[in-house]
Amino acid sequence: MPKVVSIHSYRGGTGKSNFTANLATAVAMQGHRVAVVDTDLPSPGIHNLFSLEPEQTGKTLNNYLWGESSIEDAAYDIGANLGLGESGQLFLVPSSVKADDIARILKDGYDVRLMNDGFRNLVKALKLDYLFIDTHPGLSKETFLSIAISHILILILRPDKQDYQGTAVTMDVARQLNVRKMLLAINKVHSKLNPEALKQKVEETYGEPVAGIFPLSEDLVQLASEGVFCVKFPDHPISQEFLKVAQRISEA
Amino acid sequence: MSNIGDLQALTSSIAAVASPFRRYLADLHEKYQSVNDGAVADYIPELALAKPEWFGICVVTTEGQVFEVGDCDQLFTIQSISKAFVYGMALEDHGREYVNSKVSVEPTGEAFNSIVLDETTNRPYNPMVNAGAIATADLIKGDSGTNRLKRMLDMFKRYTGRDHDINVPVFLSEKATGHRNRAMAYLMLNFGMVGEKIDETLDLYFQQCSILVNARDLAMLSATLANGGVNPVTKERAIDEHYVQDVISVMLTCGMYDGSGEWAYRVGMPAKSGVGGGITAIAPGKLGIGTFSPLLDVKGNSVRGIHVCEDLSKDFGLHIFNVANPEKVLDDWISGNGDLDIW
Numbered sequence A: 001m002p003k004v005v006s007i008h009s010y011r012g013g014t015g016k017s018n019f020t021a022n023l024a025t026a027v028a029m030q031g032h033r034v035a036v037v038d039t040d041l042p043s044p045g046i047h048n049l050f051s052l053e054p055e056q057t058g059k060t061l062n063n064y065l066w067g068e069s070s071i072e073d074a075a076y077d078i079g080a081n082l083g084l085g086e087s088g089q090l091f092l093v094p095s096s097v098k099a100d101d102i103a104r105i106l107k108d109g110y111d112v113r114l115m116n117d118g119f120r121n122l123v124k125a126l127k128l129d130y131l132f133i134d135t136h137p138g139l140s141k142e143t144f145l146s147i148a149i150s151h152i153l154i155l156i157l158r159p160d161k162q163d164y165q166g167t168a169v170t171m172d173v174a175r176q177l178n179v180r181k182m183l184l185a186i187n188k189v190h191s192k193l194n195p196e197a198l199k200q201k202v203e204e205t206y207g208e209p210v211a212g213i214f215p216l217s218e219d220l221v222q223l224a225s226e227g228v229f230c231v232k233f234p235d236h237p238i239s240q241e242f243l244k245v246a247q248r249i250s251e252a
Numbered sequence B: 001m002s003n004i005g006d007l008q009a010l011t012s013s014i015a016a017v018a019s020p021f022r023r024y025l026a027d028l029h030e031k032y033q034s035v036n037d038g039a040v041a042d043y044i045p046e047l048a049l050a051k052p053e054w055f056g057i058c059v060v061t062t063e064g065q066v067f068e069v070g071d072c073d074q075l076f077t078i079q080s081i082s083k084a085f086v087y088g089m090a091l092e093d094h095g096r097e098y099v100n101s102k103v104s105v106e107p108t109g110e111a112f113n114s115i116v117l118d119e120t121t122n123r124p125y126n127p128m129v130n131a132g133a134i135a136t137a138d139l140i141k142g143d144s145g146t147n148r149l150k151r152m153l154d155m156f157k158r159y160t161g162r163d164h165d166i167n168v169p170v171f172l173s174e175k176a177t178g179h180r181n182r183a184m185a186y187l188m189l190n191f192g193m194v195g196e197k198i199d200e201t202l203d204l205y206f207q208q209c210s211i212l213v214n215a216r217d218l219a220m221l222s223a224t225l226a227n228g229g230v231n232p233v234t235k236e237r238a239i240d241e242h243y244v245q246d247v248i249s250v251m252l253t254c255g256m257y258d259g260s261g262e263w264a265y266r267v268g269m270p271a272k273s274g275v276g277g278g279i280t281a282i283a284p285g286k287l288g289i290g291t292f293s294p295l296l297d298v299k300g301n302s303v304r305g306i307h308v309c310e311d312l313s314k315d316f317g318l319h320i321f322n323v324a325n326p327e328k329v330l331d332d333w334i335s336g337n338g339d340l341d342i343w
Helices: A016-029 A061-065 A100-106 A112-125 A142-147 A162-175 A195-206 A216-222 A238-250 B002-018 B020-031 B081-094 B096-102 B128-140 B145-158 B166-178 B181-191 B199-210 B217-228 B241-253 B256-266 B303-316 B330-335
Strands: A002-010 A033-038 A089-093 A130-134 A153-155 A181-187 A210-215 B056-061 B066-070 B271-273 B278-283 B287-292
Touching: A002 A016, A002 A100, A002 A142, A002 B066, A016 A033, A016 A130, A033 A112, A033 B066, A061 A100, A061 A112, A112 A130, A112 A142, A112 B002, A112 B020, A142 A162, A142 B002, A153 A162, A162 A195, A181 A195, A181 A238, A195 A210, A195 B256, A210 A238, A210 B128, A210 B330, A216 B128, B020 B056, B020 B066, B020 B303, B020 B330, B056 B217, B056 B256, B066 B217, B081 B096, B081 B128, B081 B145, B081 B199, B081 B241, B081 B278, B096 B128, B096 B256, B128 B181, B145 B199, B145 B217, B166 B199, B181 B199, B199 B303, B217 B241, B217 B278, B217 B287, B241 B256, B241 B271, B256 B303, B278 B303, B287 B303
Parallel strands: A002 A130, A002 A153, A033 A089, A033 A130, A153 A181, A181 A210
Antiparallel strands: B056 B066, B056 B287, B271 B278, B278 B287
């Protein structure tokens, strides 16, 4: 059965898009058919990691939500950009980065039912094994929807008081929405913190498992979102950690 | 506390969007959108303006969950569906015995607009044929036509949870062309079955048929009856609980014009249709269905609406006399529990 994986964080800047791109790629590299939908309509960005330039982009998620195209017409095969080869398939449905389009979304909103139907159509049309949803930070109707339809919800947090509190709020909502499985990922962990102790503390606090711990990494920053880290540096410890989470996803 | 209520309202609405039951409805919608049998009613020009592609399905459970697919905001005139609910109001105004002395509850097998009364009692056969509906409208209390209409609109608001208006061009057209209905009314006046305010009552009847509703309203109407007369979302009582069974039983026996017998056999959900394209159907204790698609069969019932109700009844065992285990368990599909992974 196809699985929906939503990646969310309460606060911005947690590394959500980077995490989503790497995890989706790692799952595709295991030989699966994977698509990523950028539902961060107010501040889209994940297309950069997949080297999909706005100039090469025709239809976007926006066009689908405005009834101007089917969602599969807004899906781009980005496997070749990443050099995935024959092993798996990776698609991206980007959101528009045009200021006018963003303004229209902010002004008029959109119908969450249509978004839900779009996810469904995409899974069917592309015969997906996994659908990854990159979300806008914070809570909104749209994040509620992506949480509600997820088979797996991954919440990203940094070791920071603002993130701790916000994650608790998000988890309350997720439980109300009967989310089937939740995983936590801790990102940007300072080298002076003991990862094992941190993992234990977070699991105790939230009562959900920590699937991965990622250090605050200069190597990742250096890449500056120009590509997917775990493709460029497959042997790096960070890439290994992504593979571990990917393994966990496919076993779930 | 209001914050907690808001969160629950939002999570419940999002859960309805994400539930497997809505996916089921979306599949039904896709399956029958391509069915183009039937024709849009055109006995008055306003109805002929309806677009054949319009198609909405809404289901409201007695728990208050709302599932919508397609054109559920599109307004259309309620037409004959109003008859069932106005009948409930007449019962509240006068009691069962008096109403029964004016309108029988016998299915006719005749067309809805036939000019025929029971030969021994001079009563119209049932409140769902035009003659019976006019006699029923005559029973609605109020000191003026305006006041009687306002009482009706207030009643519909209690059922649906929102304000309703009249489509004035439809009302005027129905009134201008409604000679057959006037003939029936005067025949009943001749037998003393309706009062002297016959022109006011005819206006009221044409107005009640011209009330604007959408598919969601139709689902709320039937869900309220399914819930014992209390709107499951607003929790407001719309009709005295003693008369819920009266309304539902005439819907079962007479609600689908002269297709009622086959409907009761095949679908087994008390229902009422209108030539505007609406159908409202009840699974007592469980849910209400509202469908809207203006393509009508020769009996005046919405073709796509019939398909949708048939499938829902069959798949979820909603036939009121069904005792077999249904193919699909409604609660599982609504809650998303039970490992239902349909795409």
